[in-house]
Amino acid sequence: MTLSIKELIVEAERCVACGLCLPHCPTYKKTGSEADSPRGRIQLMRAVAQDILPNNARFNAHIDLCLNCRSCETACPNSVNYGALVDTSRALFMQKKSAWLTLAKLFIRHRYLANALIWPIWLAQQCKLSSILKQLSPAAKLLPVLDMPVAWKSLYATTSPKKGAVSLFLGCASSALDSQTLKASIYVLNKLGFDVHIPTQQTCCGSIARQMGDVAESNKLVALNQRSFDPNMPILTVASGCGAGLNDYLADYKIQDISAFLVTCDWTDAPIEPLSERIFVQDPCTLKNVQKSHLAVYALLKKIPNADISALAGNSQCCGGAGAYILTQSEMADSLLNDKLTAIKASKVVILATSNIGCSLHIANGLREQNLVVSVLHPLQIIAKQMGYQAA
Ligand code: SF4
Ligand code: SF4
Numbered sequence: 001m002t003l004s005i006k007e008l009i010v011e012a013e014r015c016v017a018c019g020l021c022l023p024h025c026p027t028y029k030k031t032g033s034e035a036d037s038p039r040g041r042i043q044l045m046r047a048v049a050q051d052i053l054p055n056n057a058r059f060n061a062h063i064d065l066c067l068n069c070r071s072c073e074t075a076c077p078n079s080v081n082y083g084a085l086v087d088t089s090r091a092l093f094m095q096k097k098s099a100w101l102t103l104a105k106l107f108i109r110h111r112y113l114a115n116a117l118i119w120p121i122w123l124a125q126q127c128k129l130s131s132i133l134k135q136l137s138p139a140a141k142l143l144p145v146l147d148m149p150v151a152w153k154s155l156y157a158t159t160s161p162k163k164g165a166v167s168l169f170l171g172c173a174s175s176a177l178d179s180q181t182l183k184a185s186i187y188v189l190n191k192l193g194f195d196v197h198i199p200t201q202q203t204c205c206g207s208i209a210r211q212m213g214d215v216a217e218s219n220k221l222v223a224l225n226q227r228s229f230d231p232n233m234p235i236l237t238v239a240s241g242c243g244a245g246l247n248d249y250l251a252d253y254k255i256q257d258i259s260a261f262l263v264t265c266d267w268t269d270a271p272i273e274p275l276s277e278r279i280f281v282q283d284p285c286t287l288k289n290v291q292k293s294h295l296a297v298y299a300l301l302k303k304i305p306n307a308d309i310s311a312l313a314g315n316s317q318c319c320g321g322a323g324a325y326i327l328t329q330s331e332m333a334d335s336l337l338n339d340k341l342t343a344i345k346a347s348k349v350v351i352l353a354t355s356n357i358g359c360s361l362h363i364a365n366g367l368r369e370q371n372l373v374v375s376v377l378h379p380l381q382i383i384a385k386q387m388g389y390q391a392a
Contacts, residue, residue: 001087009050012080015076026076041086047065068087080232090210094212132285152200159190161265164194168196187389192266202224206218206219222249225250240356244291263300275306277307282312282359309348353382363376
């Protein structure tokens with residue numbers, strides 16, 4: 001939600017400076033600076049909005065370092081809407097402008113352009129030329145081994161007895177970099193008797209534009225999605241970052257994380273093969289603190305006979321994979337990632353389930369760099385495989 005400047009001041013004044021949010025803030029834990037804490041940032045945002053402090057580089061640095069993980073919101077006894085405060089401050093005071101951002105926006109808004117970019121990357125990977133990609137851009141180190149870009153159909157009809165219909169939100173990053181999760185999701189939904197609609201005009205959820213302070217662009221993307229989806233049909237997201245963004249800005253639509261939807265379905269006629277493995281779950285901040293449906297992931301995976309489902313230690317702290325943050329605040333992102341890798345090593349994790357593409361790319365990259373062999377998978381990929389789905 002984006003506020004007016006007057007609303008920002010009113011919301012910021014609701015903070016009673018009790019400090020209960022401080023121990024929950026990852027950036028405060030790392031820097032120990034009040035200005036990198038939720039309480040400090042709220043005071044800074046209010047002071048800049050009231051022209052008490054200048055909107056200068058120091059202010060920008062403290063707000064930029066915020067992950068928008070919204071861990072502080074869940075701890076706040078006064079329910080201060082921190083997410084709205086930081087979104088508004090970025091929109092009002094910190095619009096980022098650069099040629100590469102303009103280009104990135106074009107690719108994000110038009111999926112066919114993103115696909116056009118993915119084809120040469122996929123080909124380069126097929127020809128074992130990934131090292132050249134890494135020299136061209138530091139972002140390339142995050143790339144997983146890609147599948148051939150998919151031309152999604154508008155409808156995947158169920159062949160099981162029909163129980164309903166849903167829309168699937170592709171997400172710009174998931175459709176480009178994680179088509180296996182989307183295919184696995186369609187497979188499971190079809191098996192359970194749901195037709196899966198994929199509106200062709202859908203676009204990015206707008207979260208990355210919002211992170212960059214570009215509220216006009218994010219509003220355009222929200223409006224495009226508004227026109228694309230049927231408000232009466234459940235809209236399922238596989239990436240919790242997208243789900244959180246859509247929930248905040250398309251509140252009248254039935255947006256739900258796919259695991260939260262699936263645990264409410266009838267599974268009587270859907271056999272699941274046992275899996276005698278321990279599966280650790282990493283809770284993405286957007287699923288836990290914004291959508292508040294992280295427990296559905298555990299409930300879903302517990303449907304797999306013999307599987308032992310455990311929470312990854314330190315789950316309450318963000319992994320640092322907060323969208324463009326991985327690139328713009330790489331030092332803090334890497335420091336938070338190291339804490340995750342330490343937890344993964346300590347628990348000897350073999351399978352890690354996570355429901356957010358940003359977390360998945362960031363953690364998988366850290367594991368690769370330390371030569372650690374861990375399967376980082378979306379929960380839908382894990383359960384689909386036990387239901388007979390074979391990755392193409
Ligand atoms: S959103 Fe996260 S990083 Fe930002 S102030 Fe709140 S707890 Fe700290
Ligand atoms: S917990 Fe809420 S009221 Fe207390 S300092 Fe943090 S934001 Fe302010």
